[in-house]
Amino acid sequence: MSRQRTATAFAHAALALGMCAASGAWAQAVPGSSVTIYGLMDACVTSADLGTDRINGLNSGCLYGSRLGFRGTEDLGGGLRASFTLESGLTIDNGMLGQGGRMFGRKSLVSLSGGWGAVELGRDYAPAFYVVQPIDPMALGIGTASSTIWTGAASTTAARNDNAMNLLSPTWGGLTIRLQVAAGERGNNGSRNAQGVNMLYRSGKTIAGLSHTRVANATNSDHDRATTVGASHDFGAFSLAAIVQSGAWEGSRTAAAPSSATSIFSRSYRSYLIGGSVRAGDVGKVNASLKRYDDRTARDFDATQFSVNYVYSLSRRTDLYAGYSRLRNERASSYSVSDATTAYSGVTPGASTSLIATGIKHVF
Template sequence: MKKRLAGSAILALCTNAALAQTAVNIYGIADAGFVHESGGVASVNKLTSGVGSASRIGFRGTEDLGSGMSALFTLETGYRIDTGEVDAAGTIFNRQAFVGLKSRAGTLTLGRQYTPWHNALAQVADPFGTGFAGGAKNLFPDFGTNVRASNTVIYAAPAMAGFSADVAYSAGEQPGSNSAGRQFGASLGYAAGPLNLRLAYNNKNSDVAAATGVTAVSRSIGTNILLAANYDFKVLKAYFAYGIDKGFNSAPLGNSGTPFGGVKPTASTDGNEILVGLSAQLGTGTVLASVMRKDDKTSFNQDAHSWGLGYLYPLSKRTNLYAVYGAISNKNGAGYTVANNTEAGTGNRASNLGVRHTF
């Protein structure tokens, strides 16, 4: 009897130890392509890392804590496959770095994370997934802290009857002010059958708090509202997005210099964007296409139109070749450039030829 009790105790301890172990997965993307850019001050030919999806390596783990609760973490760094360097000097895990808890009540994560606004654009609205020369970055303000933010807490509610929701708060962490530099956002989604719909909001405070040797700066709040949708018609999938941007730094330009020479373009503080796109099977590959319009409602009236067309050819489930072209027509000195997932671009036309492998 004592031997059986001892054996049961050892088995229970081993089982609990096994349940408590963290399962860690290594994942990543290796993406490199030839990029030709024109229409700017000079034409550019280059080998670029992360044309369709930023090249990255990450570590993702979970631990079962029992009673339906688990701990989780993600650490993800970007790298340039063309040079072997990290894609942001002086950083590590610059893409994502968070830890959290998941239970039946939802998921709470803390660290550097994507904003709800960016996730709606990349996951729902854009057939190019905000990558390649045809992606939404060409006209939508998918740059800076609109994409991801540090010091962020995100709560994601459990999905129910097709509905999902999340809310995010990023602390500005400027001494002497609880509001300067802070950011918050939220999204509400619905997915059922062929329909995927999401409404997202972002609110950004770009004030600078007074400090020794630093003069306080007060700016208007920057806000972004995005309605994103896609619908799967089987023969093709249709995409739609409508964005509204208001306030300081709500719509930062990807290329903040003078890509077309002359007067430096002014980032819009009051405008909207619209995107209509599709993806469809053609042969063994997939055709991607989109058209976009930027309506700048400021006195500069710097409007723009953009279109993109691409073809992805799968060599396997994890590897594909791509060929993409994108073009922008700028009005009244607007400075929108054809971007890709990693770079803001230098002109109003660009083409991509490359290979992307996920692991």
């Protein structure tokens, strides 16, 4: 980079910091402005059976990923609002940043909203995530649906896209539409163009959603794609949920389902989930799911997974939990069992793998 371009970059950064400082001071004085600090801390003890090896440890985020966040909003008048969200992922067992060391790797957005909907710019979850997460009985925790149901991001190890622009509709009778376009950047460690759309319906105790995702390869010559549909309903004492996804990985990425927990998806696949929750007394809940991954290539690398957990609420902010997940690999596949933050890889091909975890979650 030339000296002139370096100086320009520093000037832009200084201007941005100055604007942030000024807006912070302005928010202190203007009615209708607010900033909220929030977070979630989750620590767990785990034991993972990999077939020929067992891994025991203290981990961060089995039920949910630990985080620290800041969000703010300003009422601009006339129904117009400006907002921001900055959210850091944390690994509570060692105090480090998550998402590869990003300061705000979970989410970093600025938005403008009104009666017409909203525009959001920054790093955000892919639209398929907003369908899968609220419907998955495990809430993407122990035995997460995302191990066999793609959440639509450019990387299968994360549910988020960089350089994202979201267009959100207003809510019509419980229905909202989200459109996302994420631009890839040359030299940005494999960042790829991504597009996604979802329709999400929420009414009373019913959630239903549909999404479609396309993610280009590094040369933008082909793309991955998936269509996801799911629904759940809370009957009071119990709830039921189901998700179906049909997708295909583009040719240059993989010829068949690889033996890797970080990229289970193949040239052609179907993935299914059924499950639900049962209330256990006034402060307890049992959640369970059964998943089937159907690799439709010639190698037929299939897998079946059962997951169950029990969550006991000590208060509105603090839960104790324990969970179990078992994944049965077929033929030579070696997919790994996962929780909210960790894929326990290193599974012997064709072997079953399982995870036992217990922990505590506290929100603030």
